[in-house]
Amino acid sequence: MLTVWYNNNNVIAKGAPMRERVREIEFDVDAYTARLIGRENVSKLEGAVLEIVKNAYDADASVCCLYYSNTEERVYILDNGCGMKEEVLRTHWMTIGNSSKKNSYITKNGRIQTGAKGIGRFALDRMSDQCDMLTISEEGGLEWIVDWRDFDGNKRISEVKARVYDTDVRLLEHVGIKSWRNQAVATEVEKCDFSGTGTAFLLDHLHDVWDERTMNRLRNHLENLLPPDVVQNFCVWFFEDSTSVEEALITSANVESYDYRIDFQVVADLLDIQITRNEFDFHGEEQEVYVEAGFDEQEQAYLQGQKKEESFTMEEIGEKENFIGDFEGVLYFYKITANKKDQERFYYKDITGRAKLAKKFGGIKLYRDQFRVRPYGEYGDNDFDWLELSARRNRSPAGLGKESGNWRVGSEQMLGTVSISRKNTNLEDAANRNGIQEGIGFSQLKRILLFVIAEFERDRQFVGRKLARYADKKDQLAAELEKMRQLAEERKKWEAEQAARQKEENTKELEEWPSDRNVPPAVNPEDVINLVEDIEQKQEQELEELRNENKMLQTLATTGIITNMFMHEIRTSTNNIGLELNAAYEAIKYDNDIDYALDNILRAIGVKKNFASWFGITIESIKKDKRKRKRHNLQAMLEQYMNTWRDILDKSGTTLIYECDLDIELWCFEFDIENIISNLIANSLASFDREMDSKLEKREIRLIISEFENGLCMDYRDSGWGLIPKYKKRPELILEPFESGHNFDDEDEDDGTGMGMWIVNRTISEYNGIIDLSKNQRVETGFYARIILGG
Numbered sequence: 001m002l003t004v005w006y007n008n009n010n011v012i013a014k015g016a017p018m019r020e021r022v023r024e025i026e027f028d029v030d031a032y033t034a035r036l037i038g039r040e041n042v043s044k045l046e047g048a049v050l051e052i053v054k055n056a057y058d059a060d061a062s063v064c065c066l067y068y069s070n071t072e073e074r075v076y077i078l079d080n081g082c083g084m085k086e087e088v089l090r091t092h093w094m095t096i097g098n099s100s101k102k103n104s105y106i107t108k109n110g111r112i113q114t115g116a117k118g119i120g121r122f123a124l125d126r127m128s129d130q131c132d133m134l135t136i137s138e139e140g141g142l143e144w145i146v147d148w149r150d151f152d153g154n155k156r157i158s159e160v161k162a163r164v165y166d167t168d169v170r171l172l173e174h175v176g177i178k179s180w181r182n183q184a185v186a187t188e189v190e191k192c193d194f195s196g197t198g199t200a201f202l203l204d205h206l207h208d209v210w211d212e213r214t215m216n217r218l219r220n221h222l223e224n225l226l227p228p229d230v231v232q233n234f235c236v237w238f239f240e241d242s243t244s245v246e247e248a249l250i251t252s253a254n255v256e257s258y259d260y261r262i263d264f265q266v267v268a269d270l271l272d273i274q275i276t277r278n279e280f281d282f283h284g285e286e287q288e289v290y291v292e293a294g295f296d297e298q299e300q301a302y303l304q305g306q307k308k309e310e311s312f313t314m315e316e317i318g319e320k321e322n323f324i325g326d327f328e329g330v331l332y333f334y335k336i337t338a339n340k341k342d343q344e345r346f347y348y349k350d351i352t353g354r355a356k357l358a359k360k361f362g363g364i365k366l367y368r369d370q371f372r373v374r375p376y377g378e379y380g381d382n383d384f385d386w387l388e389l390s391a392r393r394n395r396s397p398a399g400l401g402k403e404s405g406n407w408r409v410g411s412e413q414m415l416g417t418v419s420i421s422r423k424n425t426n427l428e429d430a431a432n433r434n435g436i437q438e439g440i441g442f443s444q445l446k447r448i449l450l451f452v453i454a455e456f457e458r459d460r461q462f463v464g465r466k467l468a469r470y471a472d473k474k475d476q477l478a479a480e481l482e483k484m485r486q487l488a489e490e491r492k493k494w495e496a497e498q499a500a501r502q503k504e505e506n507t508k509e510l511e512e513w514p515s516d517r518n519v520p521p522a523v524n525p526e527d528v529i530n531l532v533e534d535i536e537q538k539q540e541q542e543l544e545e546l547r548n549e550n551k552m553l554q555t556l557a558t559t560g561i562i563t564n565m566f567m568h569e570i571r572t573s574t575n576n577i578g579l580e581l582n583a584a585y586e587a588i589k590y591d592n593d594i595d596y597a598l599d600n601i602l603r604a605i606g607v608k609k610n611f612a613s614w615f616g617i618t619i620e621s622i623k624k625d626k627r628k629r630k631r632h633n634l635q636a637m638l639e640q641y642m643n644t645w646r647d648i649l650d651k652s653g654t655t656l657i658y659e660c661d662l663d664i665e666l667w668c669f670e671f672d673i674e675n676i677i678s679n680l681i682a683n684s685l686a687s688f689d690r691e692m693d694s695k696l697e698k699r700e701i702r703l704i705i706s707e708f709e710n711g712l713c714m715d716y717r718d719s720g721w722g723l724i725p726k727y728k729k730r731p732e733l734i735l736e737p738f739e740s741g742h743n744f745d746d747e748d749e750d751d752g753t754g755m756g757m758w759i760v761n762r763t764i765s766e767y768n769g770i771i772d773l774s775k776n777q778r779v780e781t782g783f784y785a786r787i788i789l790g791g
Contacts, residue, residue, distance in 0.1 A: 031160045035125065035151040042126045045208050046221045047374065047434075051123035052201075053225060054371055056081055057234055058113040059199065063192045065237040068210045069181060075127065075210075076175045078200035080193055082108075083137035086164070089144065093121060094162065112369040112422050124148075129205035134167065134174040136197050141167045143174075171200045181241040185248045189237055215240060222250045224362050225372045227417045255361060255415055257354060260333035262416075262456045263307075266448065267326050271317060273452055275308040275459050279333075281349040289347070293470035303463070310455060315725035317451045324441050325424045329449075331364065331416035333409060333456065345471040346400065346464060358384075358412040364449070366436070367419050368429075375435060377415075383435065385411035387446055389453070396737055400461060401468025404762060406736055407461045409453060418449065580604035634664040634673070634705060634712060641674055642703075645681060654688065654699040664707050666789065672763050677703065679756040680716050680785065687720030687783060696720070711769070714787040722781045731773035735761035764789065 042048050049066065056064035059081025067076040084093060106112055124131045125148040133144040146162040171194045180186040208214060222238055239248035259279035265272045280303060282289050290300050302308045314322050336356050338348050363377035363384050375381040389411040398405030420427055426441025436442045584600035587593045638660060646656045666673075681701060688699050700719040705712055727734050737758040764771050768790040775784040 029157045031151040031155040031157045032153070035148070042123045045126065045214070046218055048123035048126040049218055050221060050225055050372070052077055053222070053236060057111065057371065058107065059083070060107045060109045060111060061198065062233050063235050063237070065189050067180065067182070068215070068240040070241040071181055073206060075203040075206065077203070078171055078175055078194065078198060080196065080198040083197040083199055084135045084142070085137045085139050086142060089135070089142060089164065124201065124203065126207065128203035128207060130203070132202040133199065134169060134171065135199040136171065138197065141169060143167045170195070171198050174200050175202065182239060182243060184245055185237065185239050185243060188245055210240070219250070220360070223252060224365060226252050226370060227367045227419065255332045255334065255357060258332040258334050260456055260460065262331040262452060264452045265328040266322065269314050269322060271312045271448065273310045273455055275456055276305065277302055277463070279349060280347045282347050289470065292473070293466040295466065308459065313725065316729060317448065318724065318726040319444060319447070323426050323444050327418065327420045327424060329416060329418035331414060331452065333413060334415055335413055346467050357415055361415050363411060364414060364416050364418065367417055369421050373436065387449055389414060400464035403465060404765065407457060407464065409457055414453065577604045629667065629669050631665055631667050632670060634666055635660045635662050637670055638673065649701065654701060657700065657702040660705040661707050664705065664712050666712060668767070676760050676763055676787065679760045682756055684718035684720055684783060687718065687722070690721050692721055708788055711788065711790040716785045716787070718783050720781070720783055722779060722783055723776050728777060731776040735771070
């Protein structure tokens with residue numbers, strides 16, 4: 001065995017050659033490689049410009065000025081921040097990756113600094129080949145000159161030098177402001193306080209063509225760099241030779257007109273949401289609309305501008321805990337167009353001439369400590385729709401007033417800002433400074449934002465559905481009034497003709513009048529009835545075909561849900577059958593053991609019976625005879641189906657208690673009732689299998705079907721863990737599409753479809769029924785549903 005130990009930095013190994021003269025050698029970096037690292041992190045011109053402005057803000061500057069001289073093809077940059085001392089210049093500015101902001105990131109004026117990687121100075125390299133910097137601190141002025149082309153060639157990083165001079169030149173003198181071609185803006189800049197500390201750059205041999213298109217692109221980015229109406233005591237001037245004073249001063253893009261405003265704050269374990277409605281104009285008909293559409297006093301107050309305030313715990317929104325920390329934001333719903341019919345139907349305010357803000361303002365933007373985190377919400381970028389609102393809308397394309405399905409907002413209709421901080425955990429910048437690192441924190445941030453948006457969508461559709469019902473009622477009344485008006489006009493015309501005939505009845509012309517002019521004009525009633533019946537019959541056939549197609553899709557979806565739930569068992573059974581048959585084959589071929597082979601075959605047949613049960617509740621549900629609507633005796637119709645479920649549940653250790661009155665008759669599709677039951681049971685099985693700290697005392701499902709008026713009543717309950725906190729306050733939310741009972745505590749994705757209970761609710765509504773889930777609000781465990789179906 002080789003024994004190794006150390007003595008005075010010499011390695012001594014017993015039984016092995018001695019190692020002598022221990023030395024340490026340092027790593028080094030090729031200068032060009034270091035430059036490439038910087039280029040990777042600041043790859044675009046707009047990123048470089050924004051980096052320079054961020055550095056000015058981090059230096060406690062109140063003003064940052066960027067001027068492109070068209071005549072000189074030079075960029076001037078200056079700020080009135082704290083400047084850099086020589087020690088900072090040497091140990092931080094000149095040391096790549098060593099930022100002075102890593103540990104101490106709060107400035108003297110209380111700003112939270114945004115940079116920390118120590119590579120922002122490569123923004124200057126991205127912009128030009130030559131840089132002349134003047135920085136003035138409390139200790140005096142330093143001029144720093146570098147040619148970034150020195151990083152090219154076969155040099156080590158330590159061989160690349162920059163020149164530094166002591167100087168007493170002032171900032172405005174260094175940039176030669178008196179000789180700037182744009183003296184109108186220069187005069188305004190001079191009014192700012194540049195008499196003390198600060199930093200100025202002269203950039204030559206630019207890498208980009210600074211034409212009008214480039215200037216407009218950079219201006220747009222600068223307008224979105226700072227959140228509107230948030231940052232005080234910091235302004236940015238950006239201009240070239242011909243820019244006016246008004247255009248030179250950058251103002252943050254703002255939303256002045258909107259349909260909805262949604263403010264939200266996450267503090268510790270709570271999410272607070274305030275919704276402001278600003279979309280509707282009832283043209284003085286408020287009281288009539290409020291009463292006829294069914295808005296209560298509280299809803300009326302919300303429609304008149306009062307904020308609707310809601311509060312949720314992390315558990316209630318499906319999060320086990322807050323992995324991020326405190327943050328806040330404000331979102332705006334901003335529709336661009338509305339057709340005349342919708343404008344009248346939903347009482348929209350007039351939006352004629354409203355500009356498309358998405359291009360100017362962007363979408364939902366992310367800000368860290370008052371500075372933009374690109375590229376989220378950046379118009380034209382792949383991450384403009386970083387919350388995937390468009391895909392979400394495609395999955396649920398329902399209209400605002402539609403009774404079934406959920407209305408979803410489009411990506412270009414949603415604007416706003418989300419404010420995070422350097423203090424937030426699990427939201428680190430990506431290595432290339434382009435966004436946030438994917439991980440547990442960023443995933444949770446997106447889920448919380450989608451929850452906030454869903455609350456707004458729910459509120460808007462609540463109003464939209466009421467107004468749509470009111471509009472339908474008015475349309476029906478209007479149609480009846482129009483019909484009566486037409487009849488009145490016809491009657492008036494007939495009476496006039498009758499009066500004229502009476503007046504001339506003694507004349508010879510009376511004989512020339514048609515014999516049918518003494519009765520009101522009318523068409524043959526039988527012809528009208530036949531025509532209406534033909535039209536109604538054709539429409540009903542088309543509707544029936546659509547309904548049947550929809551029901552088939554719902555049944556197939558239920559089949560998929562059930563199959564997915566038992567997929568593991570199906571795979572296991574398939575594998576077991578194969579093993580048993582292989583064993584039987586080998587027993588006969590190699591051992592001629594018929595008895596042993598028979599035992600294997602019998603076990604395979606036993607496993608095969610499981611498939612018969614699964615097929616009974618999946619494939620059998622779409623048989624043709626189940627797709628015909630007819631009067632069924634419920635007890636007879638469901639007997640075999642429930643026995644099949646009992647066999648399946650027994651194998652999973654679940655007890656099914658089922659009772660049904662003998663004389664319940666219902667006009668229905670057989671697969672409709674089966675779909676309701678299958679989805680309820682699937683929900684219960686998912687609840688039984690949910691991972692919890694303790695163990696369930698029992699796995700039991702109880703379904704009691706009794707006669708109720710002209711239909712039936714289903715009382716359903718299970719002994720599972722019950723609804724997750726997300727749905728305890730509002731259990732009716734589980735009836736919406738894509739809602740699934742999953743608590744997120746990491747990056748796991750929910751493997752449920754969120755469609756089962758939506759199918760249940762959709763089927764119930766087709767039978768003019770109701771589902772009552774209110775008991776779930778009052779119990780800790782178990783799931784309860786009371787369903788009433790009409791015939």
